[in-house]
Amino acid sequence: MEAGGDTAAPAPGDAEDLEDTRSPSEEAGDSGGVHEEPPDPREEGLEETGSEIKDQPPGLQSPLPQLEAPSCTCRLWDPAASENSPLDDPESGSGGQGGDPSDEDWRSKRKHVFVLSEAGKPIYSRYGSVEALSTTMGVMTALVSFVQSAGDAIRAIYAEDHKLVFLQQGPLLLVAVSRTPQSVAQLRGELLAVHAQIVSTLTRASVARIFARKQNYDLRRLLAGSERTLDRLLDSVEQDPGALLLGAVRCVPLARPLRDALGSLLRRCTAPGLALSVLAVGGQLVTAAQERNVLAECRLDPADLQLLLNWVGAPAFAAGEAWAPVCLPRFNPDGFFYAYVARLDATPVCLLLLSTDPEAFHDMATCRRLVEDGMHTLGAMRALGEAVSFSKAPSAIALAYSVQAVGASGLRHFLYKPLDIPDHHRQLPQFTSPELEAPYSREEERQRLSDLYHRLHARLHSTSRPLRLIYHVGEKETLLAWVTSKFELYTCLSPLVTKAGAILVVTKLLRWVKKEEDRLFIRYPPKYSTPPAVPAASMDQASHNGLFPGP
Amino acid sequence: MRKPDGKIVLLGDMNVGKTSLLQRYMERRFPDTVSTVGGAFYLKQWRSFNISIWDTAGREQFHGLGSMYCRGATAIILTYDVNHPQSLVELEDRFLGLTDTASTDCLFAIVGNKVDLSEEGAVESREKDGCSPRLAAGSYMSPKGPKQVQLEDAVALYKKILKYKMLDEKDVPAAEQMCFETSAKTGHNVDLLFETLFDMVVPMILRQRAQGPPQTVDISSYKPPRRTKSGCCA
Numbered sequence: 001m002e003a004g005g006d007t008a009a010p011a012p013g014d015a016e017d018l019e020d021t022r023s024p025s026e027e028a029g030d031s032g033g034v035h036e037e038p039p040d041p042r043e044e045g046l047e048e049t050g051s052e053i054k055d056q057p058p059g060l061q062s063p064l065p066q067l068e069a070p071s072c073t074c075r076l077w078d079p080a081a082s083e084n085s086p087l088d089d090p091e092s093g094s095g096g097q098g099g100d101p102s103d104e105d106w107r108s109k110r111k112h113v114f115v116l117s118e119a120g121k122p123i124y125s126r127y128g129s130v131e132a133l134s135t136t137m138g139v140m141t142a143l144v145s146f147v148q149s150a151g152d153a154i155r156a157i158y159a160e161d162h163k164l165v166f167l168q169q170g171p172l173l174l175v176a177v178s179r180t181p182q183s184v185a186q187l188r189g190e191l192l193a194v195h196a197q198i199v200s201t202l203t204r205a206s207v208a209r210i211f212a213r214k215q216n217y218d219l220r221r222l223l224a225g226s227e228r229t230l231d232r233l234l235d236s237v238e239q240d241p242g243a244l245l246l247g248a249v250r251c252v253p254l255a256r257p258l259r260d261a262l263g264s265l266l267r268r269c270t271a272p273g274l275a276l277s278v279l280a281v282g283g284q285l286v287t288a289a290q291e292r293n294v295l296a297e298c299r300l301d302p303a304d305l306q307l308l309l310n311w312v313g314a315p316a317f318a319a320g321e322a323w324a325p326v327c328l329p330r331f332n333p334d335g336f337f338y339a340y341v342a343r344l345d346a347t348p349v350c351l352l353l354l355s356t357d358p359e360a361f362h363d364m365a366t367c368r369r370l371v372e373d374g375m376h377t378l379g380a381m382r383a384l385g386e387a388v389s390f391s392k393a394p395s396a397i398a399l400a401y402s403v404q405a406v407g408a409s410g411l412r413h414f415l416y417k418p419l420d421i422p423d424h425h426r427q428l429p430q431f432t433s434p435e436l437e438a439p440y441s442r443e444e445e446r447q448r449l450s451d452l453y454h455r456l457h458a459r460l461h462s463t464s465r466p467l468r469l470i471y472h473v474g475e476k477e478t479l480l481a482w483v484t485s486k487f488e489l490y491t492c493l494s495p496l497v498t499k500a501g502a503i504l505v506v507t508k509l510l511r512w513v514k515k516e517e518d519r520l521f522i523r524y525p526p527k528y529s530t531p532p533a534v535p536a537a538s539m540d541q542a543s544h545n546g547l548f549p550g551p
Numbered sequence: 552m553r554k555p556d557g558k559i560v561l562l563g564d565m566n567v568g569k570t571s572l573l574q575r576y577m578e579r580r581f582p583d584t585v586s587t588v589g590g591a592f593y594l595k596q597w598r599s600f601n602i603s604i605w606d607t608a609g610r611e612q613f614h615g616l617g618s619m620y621c622r623g624a625t626a627i628i629l630t631y632d633v634n635h636p637q638s639l640v641e642l643e644d645r646f647l648g649l650t651d652t653a654s655t656d657c658l659f660a661i662v663g664n665k666v667d668l669s670e671e672g673a674v675e676s677r678e679k680d681g682c683s684p685r686l687a688a689g690s691y692m693s694p695k696g697p698k699q700v701q702l703e704d705a706v707a708l709y710k711k712i713l714k715y716k717m718l719d720e721k722d723v724p725a726a727e728q729m730c731f732e733t734s735a736k737t738g739h740n741v742d743l744l745f746e747t748l749f750d751m752v753v754p755m756i757l758r759q760r761a762q763g764p765p766q767t768v769d770i771s772s773y774k775p776p777r778r779t780k781s782g783c784c785a
Binding site: 319320359 | 565566574578585586587588589590591592593606608616619
């Protein structure tokens, strides 16, 4: 049920110029939808919300009036919780935020994401410490169970400029409270990604088992440390839009011969029990190889791959060789793989080897050395070094090219997702985008651009009235979004560009992508690697494991 | 390719500073660490020997892997936080059982970390970093709270471990030698800890070599069973 009506604020006289130029058929008369676009989140919007919250009377409200009068949702941040000491919880990894719901700083955050158990026990909060939020979380549980008692499920609440999205996954409840222009569908996608990340640490089965045994179990104990991975996942949505929005992975631009050579190197370097090898840099895919026996029927889901790419970016993997269980929620939400993660040659180039065998660490370590040697022979390290700027901190997303490379003046940034890669896009959706450069180097500016992309994406993919082309003239930039059977494209242009000029730029961009597509994307599906007939590589190391690994 | 000759495993509850200890020793620094995921593996050259060190995640869900981490270990470092008595209790309750797969003459060291938080050492930055978990609100405020766990408690645990392993006190290094109090932040006793252990591990490696590889199966003469099912393990 959608509680509350869509009260999304009609843009009060904002200079919003949104029109479709060449949209075919029914979308042509879409001007009606234009005024629904909320205005850009500006500073006055922030202050407005702040004062509104201050006006709320203290004391817990029953969930019912909130449902009926969605504009009162801000009461969720009830000052009643303020007596909880805002103890900094180091395990939550939430930084120095007090997290007290009465805290102005906390309330001014644009988007909150909470995870709680069915019993209302806090598990994760994007900002602040979860202890201080137990009252708030109690209210959320009340909302959910109130609707549940009527045999229904709460999905979303629209409250003035806030959207509240609820997602129930087994014994876990995920809630997003957002002031961003993201659509409910996009927020739900984000919550699903958060859930997938939790499942990847614990498996769905063990989460269910834990709560079946002890309803009030404190899951934070098991998730300690994973919060930062969740934080990074949510940050990436705002700071580097693309992966989650388009449901695609980003590839490191690389000359095709080299990528092919690396792909066949990964296929050659196998070990018993090895299911998947992935070579990645800074959250971007170089290449991957799957083993036929393990993943024959079921190719790796792109969401799982994206999850792995996000996961290996954790600073915990920056040193040494790590060995940890990981679950791929789309592949099998109830089982673990064992992941070997190591940085090659102390560079940010990261090798991930997934094994089915919990004891195969030394086999995987041997395998890594084979890959490392092979890469030296290929001279791949240097080539990758050229493709990716190693000077940056490994945590920063090291993007490979500048938008200048396109050679279209007026073009500031773009997201391009090909839909016509032969036989491949279904298995491995990919996208490409250049580095975010000035004027999008500051956090707020990036956030603003991300908001604009999200808004365009929501319009293109609206369930009631999907669009094919949007030309959006804003105060600080002009955007053009276009989806065809061959690609999905979002461009950000200088605000001074004319409509004809924008079309010229986009034409130029498309021509450039066509020319570069072998470099930008993995165009041909990597073949399966074949398991070794004799486990030759792992002889001496395997003796450390005691027994030879079985399946 | 370097093949490890001996194996040392760091065990202990989460947030006691296992990774920090290791990084202080290996890299001479005290970085802001993040929770270790799974186990991390390091190699250390000590004289002519390669000693592998496993840094494990002190989280419950990885206990399934604990036996793998500990298999054939020549030494195990049990780590607790001197400001947090529960972390010492946890060592006995949850971590001792994992050591069953270690080699029979495995050495045990008991290490109380984070002494800088209770003694004269500086405290401020540490608490800001949020590295001291679950301290009571009171001790949070006072910069020099008294140490919660005394060295004698660790010695008592060491003697319990010997009993558990059915070892004679005469055959193993004395408790006083194997109980340490360290600070990964200041580096206090960290080198002493690792180097004492390495020196004790070396004769064990030599002894093991003389005896030939125990407990392991020679896989070059072993045919693996045909894999019957595919898919990942549940």
